[in-house]
Amino acid sequence: MTYTAANGLLKKDALALPSALTNFDQLFNDKTPALFMDYDGCLSPIVKDPEKAFMSDGMRKVVADLAEVCFTAVVSGRDRQNVKNLVQLDSLYFAGSHGFDISGPENLLTEPADAKEMLPALDQAQDILKEKLQSINGALVERKRYAIAVHYRNIEDEHVPYVKETVTEVLHKFPVLKEGLGKKVLELKPNLDWNKGKAVLWLLEKFNLNKATIMPVYIGDDITDEDAFAALQGKGIGILVGEHDEQTSATYRLESVDEVQIFLEKLLHYQQK
Known part of the structure; x- marks a missing residue:
């Protein structure tokens, strides 16, 4: 099609x-x-x-x-x-x-x-995600310079909604960031074009x-x-x-x-x- x-x-x-x-x-x-x-x-x-x-x-x-x-x-x-x-x-x-x-x-x-001004928001979002997801076995919060990848490939299916909800909550807290999608991964990136x-x-x-x-x-x-x-x-x-x-x-x-x-x-x- x-x-x-x-x-x-x-x-x-x-x-x-x-x-x-x-x-x-x-x-x-x-x-x-x-x-x-x-x-x-x-x-x-x-x-x-x-x-x-x-x-x-x-x-x-x-x-x-x-x-x-x-x-x-x-x-x-x-x-x-x-x-x-x-x-x-x-x-x-x-x-x-x-x-x-x-x-x-x-x-x-x-x-x-020129995304340097987004670094403080990424730092804070990383800390929150690590704290909220530390109890989810297999969840991985991977920090890059200008992105945070939340991998859920290795977690139980029943925990996937919580991981997605947590990412959504953090994105709402930091409007200078936006969501990126990938294969079994959610990303938080600078909200820039x-x-x-x-x-x-x-x-x-x-x-x-x-x-x-x-x-x-x-x-x-x-x-x-x-x-x-x-x-x-x-x-x-x-x-x-x-x-x-x-x-x-x-x-x-x-x-x-x-x-x-x-x-x-x-x-x-x-x-x-």
Whole structure:
């Protein structure tokens, strides 16, 4: 099923998307890719413990090789330094906390949304959430510089409503924060007009990648990646990995992290021809 949203975006059921692998030969038309990728669920499998979401050696090698031949960035909801530590590649650009915190080679370090005034509210919200959820076995309150992730993947189903209600209460207490949704996670983020899509567009502009010879590609698996898919619709390629609970603005699909690696290997071969 396909429908056009009020803002003109085309949205589809994930399973209706064509395969990025099957259709690879028609994607680039001799253009140079500018590659943007989420981390969890794309470069690394989704796991119960976020700190054990490791890349395989094969994935790390192909990403490192791609960074030598085209612009390559990881755009994650994780804290920027956290995802950088997991990737272990200094040649990449990193946009952490959904794009609020960006770094890269040649000492790039910037916070383009200027969200510093939100830090006190995030600090207080973190303290309240930890206190209210400490009795819920399996609940995890993960602080990032510009976001708080409340993971409920590992808690009993009967406790999920309480976790969601608690997050809602805290959001009402701090109107400078807004809710973000993901797979088995609720997030509290600065209530600003900034997201992964805005970060991708900022990077394209910053590095003069808005050219007819460049094809932006975004690979993501989560609802938070929809902002990037939407930003690139009509301008680039959005690739959804797996599926989530909503219709998608992506244009192609990959089944799994394994298929992501195969796609990246094909992309590397394309660039090296």
